[in-house]
Amino acid sequence: MDQKVTDHDILAGLNRDYIDSVQNSDVSRFDEILAPDFYCSNPDRSLVDRAGFLKQTANPVAIRNLKAEDVLIRIIGDVAIIHARTSYLMPDGSAGGGRYTDVWAKINGQWLAVSAHVTR
Secondary structure (H helix, E strand, C coil): CCCCCCHHHHHHHHHHHHHHHHHHCCHHHHHHHEEEEEEEECCCCCEEEHHHHHHHHHCCCCCEEEEEEEEEEEEECCEEEEEEEEEEECCCCCEEEEEEEEEEEEECCEEEEEEEEEEC
């Protein structure tokens, strides 16, 4: 039986890729899934463009076991908004967490991240 892959399925996979790419400093995967005009609001209140985001992503993160939880994917036409909570372990082994909101746009048939907002 053929099961059609839905936009929701694609976005759920992209969300997993995004989290995995943060944890593993995977600049090449981000290069594939970020729109040319991508911007990110960081927890330190800085706003970085695509190039700045890729540069900061190249630095290994000190946290481990990064997970997205309570993921809510809302699709509104060719735009999707993903809200989620994160959990991770700090370098000293204590628990950490935050929230993020990512905005995706379907551009020429492909979902690309256009915006991210991260809090801790």
